[in-house]
Amino acid sequence: MRPPSPRSAIPGRCLSSLLLIAAVILPCAVLYRAAAPTSPPSWRPGPAIPDTSPIATQLESEDVRLEKVLEEAAMENKTVILTTLNAAWATPGSIIDLFIESFQIGVGTRKLLDHLVIIALDKAAYVRCLSIHAHCFPLITEGADFSDEKLFMSAGYLSMMWTRIEFLRLVLEKGYNFIFSDVDILWFRNPLPQFYPEVDFQIACDHFMGDAFDLQNIPNGGFNYVNLAPLGS
Numbered sequence: 001m002r003p004p005s006p007r008s009a010i011p012g013r014c015l016s017s018l019l020l021i022a023a024v025i026l027p028c029a030v031l032y033r034a035a036a037p038t039s040p041p042s043w044r045p046g047p048a049i050p051d052t053s054p055i056a057t058q059l060e061s062e063d064v065r066l067e068k069v070l071e072e073a074a075m076e077n078k079t080v081i082l083t084t085l086n087a088a089w090a091t092p093g094s095i096i097d098l099f100i101e102s103f104q105i106g107v108g109t110r111k112l113l114d115h116l117v118i119i120a121l122d123k124a125a126y127v128r129c130l131s132i133h134a135h136c137f138p139l140i141t142e143g144a145d146f147s148d149e150k151l152f153m154s155a156g157y158l159s160m161m162w163t164r165i166e167f168l169r170l171v172l173e174k175g176y177n178f179i180f181s182d183v184d185i186l187w188f189r190n191p192l193p194q195f196y197p198e199v200d201f202q203i204a205c206d207h208f209m210g211d212a213f214d215l216q217n218i219p220n221g222g223f224n225y226v227n228l229a230p231l232g233s
Helices: 007-035 054-073 095-105 110-115 123-132 155-173 228-232
Strands: 079-085 116-120 136-138 177-181 201-207 218-226
Touching: 054 079, 054 116, 054 136, 079 110, 079 123, 079 155, 095 110, 095 123, 110 116, 116 123, 123 136, 155 177, 155 218
Parallel strands: 079 116, 079 177, 116 136
Antiparallel strands: 177 218, 201 218
């Protein structure tokens, strides 16, 4: 159920949003530093390299490809739906097929497939994505292998989560709102009408206390919506 939304509550919502972000990011940061004190791997265009360099050409083409994929998948308000996929969940008959099927049979969700971008974390996942979906992007991370299953809170899992956060930040920098959904979440209904349009950050909860602004709700980063409009207002 959605609680009342008085205008006077908007400043409190912004504070709640910031506190929720802190609740999600800070514990992961502490655990990550304890498990892997080195800097997290990230995907982003590197420094300027002469045009004759194959590496420079590859980095530039990756950035152009990302721009193209986001533009083609975006809704009119520049919102995209994102999920990540690795080889562990990319085989035929696995979770990715259930994920896509949920869009096809859910209430008001079939049209949302046009706005879904699957972020492939390895070559096998990218090849599979191209065979089943229109919008795919290969996320290149040097020195990391994300093709197999990562145990929760292991060093590999935390590295994968930081890579995801860095990528989502890049999507925001390019001017796109996004709904991020773990690939093991099934879309039985269209969630868009349930989002608060004036709130910049909304996140799922493992335990919901009945009030969307109750800080005792336990956040879960597997499903979240980030809207740039309130940030710019």
